[in-house]
Amino acid sequence: MSYEIILSDTAREDLRALPDAVRGRVVQHLEAGLANYPTELSRPSRFPYWQKCQLFQVDVDDDTERWEITVLFQYAADEQHIQVLAIGRFNYPLSQEFNYRPRHDDD
Amino acid sequence: MEGGKDMSTVLKNQVDTAEKSAEALEEALLQIHHRQAMLCMDVQDLVRTTTNLFQQVGQAVDDWQAACPTASADERAEIQGFGGRWHELYVSLATTFQKTSGLIRALEDWRFSVKGKRAFLDAWKELRGIVALSPDRVAASVEQFNGGRFRTLGAIRDELRDNPV
Numbered sequence: 001m002s003y004e005i006i007l008s009d010t011a012r013e014d015l016r017a018l019p020d021a022v023r024g025r026v027v028q029h030l031e032a033g034l035a036n037y038p039t040e041l042s043r044p045s046r047f048p049y050w051q052k053c054q055l056f057q058v059d060v061d062d063d064t065e066r067w068e069i070t071v072l073f074q075y076a077a078d079e080q081h082i083q084v085l086a087i088g089r090f091n092y093p094l095s096q097e098f099n100y101r102p103r104h105d106d107d
Numbered sequence: 108m109e110g111g112k113d114m115s116t117v118l119k120n121q122v123d124t125a126e127k128s129a130e131a132l133e134e135a136l137l138q139i140h141h142r143q144a145m146l147c148m149d150v151q152d153l154v155r156t157t158t159n160l161f162q163q164v165g166q167a168v169d170d171w172q173a174a175c176p177t178a179s180a181d182e183r184a185e186i187q188g189f190g191g192r193w194h195e196l197y198v199s200l201a202t203t204f205q206k207t208s209g210l211i212r213a214l215e216d217w218r219f220s221v222k223g224k225r226a227f228l229d230a231w232k233e234l235r236g237i238v239a240l241s242p243d244r245v246a247a248s249v250e251q252f253n254g255g256r257f258r259t260l261g262a263i264r265d266e267l268r269d270n271p272v
Contacts, residue, residue, distance in 0.1 A: 072240055
């Protein structure tokens with residue numbers, strides 16, 4: 001079953017704020033991934049809303065940076081729509097990727 | 108012959124001096140290695156502490172989320188108000204994680220390996236996802252959905268194609 005994804009005005013602003021190339025990839029992930037496999041590709045959120053929502057996270061690389069995209073969503077009551085509440089981002093230079101990924105198994 | 112003896116004494120003194128310099132530098136290097144090893148231990152403690160703190164804050168936030176739906180209307184407003192405080196705490200913790208990750212990197216440049224790094228990096232990635240979202244904006248979003256202010260992703264994609272940012 002495929003869900004239709006809907007975005008609040010705030011989430012739409014979040015999406016528009018992304019650079020063109022990154023935004024295009026995020027839209028692809030939402031349409032091809034989240035809309036079709038929301039259960040498999042998401043996990044319950046711990047924060048920031050008092051109700052538990054779902055988190056869908058993807059990494060998108062452009063030429064120089066990694067963009068970690070966090071999509072907070074809820075299932076609509078009609079069970080046909082996914083409501084995107086917010087799209088967060090954290091980006092850093094690819095040259096610093098070493099900072100965030102284990103270089104080897106250390107424990 | 109006498110000149111040779113003088114030369115031998117001068118050279119012996121130079122060799123002795125060089126040996127003493129080498130010993131002093133060896134000692135200095137040992138002290139540096141010792142300090143680096145001590146620093147590594149301290150950073151490992153910090154790695155463990157920050158990772159544990161993230162888990163503890165998460166447990167408290169889980170309790171907060173569990174309490175909200177069952178609270179009375181009066182209590183709920185107050186309980187929901189804690190959301191902003193949790194967010195501030197997460198942002199502060201993210202700053203510490205950022206600094207700690209820089210320390211891990213420095214130690215690895217010295218060829219040290221840091222115990223607990225994997226759990227730290229997993230927590231750090233999760234934390235980055237948390238602080239990337241604003242509680243106020245999420246609350247505004249919920250209100251927008253309740254008020255019918257939303258659009259489909261397809262419509263937004265078409266809008267962006269027709270009117271690029």
